Amino acid sequence: MNDLPMAIELKVMPVSTEKDRGADISGNYADMAKAFGCYGERIEDPNDIIPAIKRGIEQTQEGKPALLELIIQKEVNISTF
Numbered sequence: 001m002n003d004l005p006m007a008i009e010l011k012v013m014p015v016s017t018e019k020d021r022g023a024d025i026s027g028n029y030a031d032m033a034k035a036f037g038c039y040g041e042r043i044e045d046p047n048d049i050i051p052a053i054k055r056g057i058e059q060t061q062e063g064k065p066a067l068l069e070l071i072i073q074k075e076v077n078i079s080t081f
Contacts, residue, residue, distance in 0.1 A: 002069050030068075033065070039060075039064050039067070040067045052068050053068065
């Protein structure tokens with residue numbers, strides 16, 4: 001899952017966040033997977049998750065590693081359990 005910046009870290013990294021945007025270290029992980037010769041797919045619409053999983057399974061059955069990158073909402077609230 002990719003929330004683009006490391007949003008959950010914003011509250012615990014206030015100086016780094018303010019000074020140099022230390023939590024903004026995201027990337028396109030699907031493209032990185034492709035660069036390494038794997039199957040990579042970025043999913044932004046929840047309706048595309050199941051079809052993407054099926055495509056990923058097909059790729060692994062053909063012997064190719066697969067990475068599915070799900071873009072999720074930036075969230076700064078965390079569980080305290």
